[in-house]
Amino acid sequence: xxxxxxxxxxxxxxxxxxxxxxxxxxxxxxxxxxxxxxxxxxxxxxxxxxxxxxxxxxxxxxxxxxxxxxxxxxxxxxxxxxxxxxxxxxxxxxxxxxxxxxxxxxxxxxxx
Amino acid sequence: xxxxxxxxxxxxxxxxxxxxxxxxxxxxxxxxxxxxxxxxxxxxxxxxxxxxxxxxxxxxxxxxxxxxxxxxxxxxxxxxxxxxxxxxxxxxxxxxxxxxxxxxxxxxxxxxxxxx
Numbered sequence: 122x123x124x125x126x127x128x129x130x131x132x133x134x135x136x137x138x139x140x141x142x143x144x145x146x147x148x149x150x151x152x153x154x155x156x157x158x159x160x161x162x163x164x165x166x167x168x169x170x171x172x173x174x175x176x177x178x179x180x181x182x183x184x185x186x187x188x189x190x191x192x193x194x195x196x197x198x199x200x201x202x203x204x205x206x207x208x209x210x211x212x213x214x215x216x217x218x219x220x221x222x223x224x225x226x227x228x229x230x231x232x233x
Numbered sequence: 234x235x236x237x238x239x240x241x242x243x244x245x246x247x248x249x250x251x252x253x254x255x256x257x258x259x260x261x262x263x264x265x266x267x268x269x270x271x272x273x274x275x276x277x278x279x280x281x282x283x284x285x286x287x288x289x290x291x292x293x294x295x296x297x298x299x300x301x302x303x304x305x306x307x308x309x310x311x312x313x314x315x316x317x318x319x320x321x322x323x324x325x326x327x328x329x330x331x332x333x334x335x336x337x338x339x340x341x342x343x344x345x346x347x348x349x
Contacts (some may be wrong), residue, residue, distance in 0.1 A: 125276070152335065161242070163323050163339030164277070177335065212276065217327075222337065224276035 125225035127213050133231045134203055141199045142228045146215030154222060156212040157181065163179050164212055170196060171205055203232045235260045235326045237307075239340035245349045246254065247280040252296075254343045256324030259305065266307045267337065268298055271336040283307060285329075294318070319347045 125143045142155050146153045152171050156164035167186070168178045172193040182188075185203075190196040200207055210229050214222040240255035258264060268280040281292025288300040298309045307324060321342050328334030 154336070156337075157337035162340070163325070163342050164337075166338070169335050179336075214277075219335065221279055221282075224278070226274065226276045 125213055125215050125223055127211075127225040127228050129228060130226060131229045131231075134233065135233050136205060137202055139199065139201045140230065142204060142211055142213075142230075144196045144198070144215075144225060146195070146213070147221075147223055148194075150215035150217050150223075151193070152216045152218065152222075153190055154214040155196070155198055156214065158210040158227070159208075163231050167198075168231055171186030202232075203230075205232045208232045235338055236265075237324045237326050237338065237340040239322075239324050239343050241343055242321075242341065243344045243346065245346040245348060246314045248316055249313050252309070252314045252318065252345065254309040254322050254324075254345065256307045256309065257305050258307060258324075258326055260326060260329065261268055262329045263302060264326045264329045265298075265334075266298075266300065267327065268292065268296070268307075268309050269323045269325060269339075271321040271323065271342075273320075278279075280309070280322075298306060314345075314347050316347050316349070319345055321345075 128143045154169040155167040158164040170190040185201045188198045210227040212227045213225045216222045236259045238257045242271045266283040267271040281290045283290045283300045291297045296311045323342050324340040327337045
């Protein structure tokens with residue numbers, strides 16, 4: 122077990138472009154979470170999945186954001202028409218039910 | 234709604250000195266509380282958690298925290314700071330013994346620096 126992994130670790134894009142991030146959770150974990158962390162702030166909850174079902178979405182998750190977990194394993198987070206305000210660290214975490222959430226190293230997005 | 238407030242965005246202590254990072258919570262019922270640590274370019278790591286058992290909680294790396302309902306506080310302490318403790322620390326809340334919750338609500342963080 123290598124823990125939660127995220128890809129890419131860094132992404133630089135131009136405003137208006139689409140980006141997609143991937144998260145691979147710990148293999149036996151059924152829950153997967155996405156958080157966003159801006160500079161100088163704590164992480165903020167975006168959404169979570171139990172298996173393939175997306176059970177909760179934050180109001181922070183605008184229409185330009187979409188997350189999927191098609192087979193209940195890895196998850197993708199897509200941001201369409203990126204804006205400079207989307208620049209942040211995107212963190213993924215996984216857990217077995219309501220157990221401890223284990224966090225990945227994050228994907229740092231910079232929108233120019 | 235639940236929330237946490239961390240007092241002091243930056244704390245600096247000398248190596249060997251006491252570490253005290255302050256956190257106050259807001260919740261209508263006694264919540265589950267957590268402290269996480271984030272080292273540069275790494276993910277968040279759970280230091281300790283309070284889930285309505287003992288009010289004094291011991292965590293990893295010599296850290297501990299005490300739940301004080303009367304003060305709505307959950308301050309993090311370590312008797313003797315080590316250079317390797319330099320990191321960002323987050324207080325967080327998630328659910329309670331009355332109601333489970335999935336999402337974690339984090340404070341804004343306190344950056345701990347250690348002076349040689």
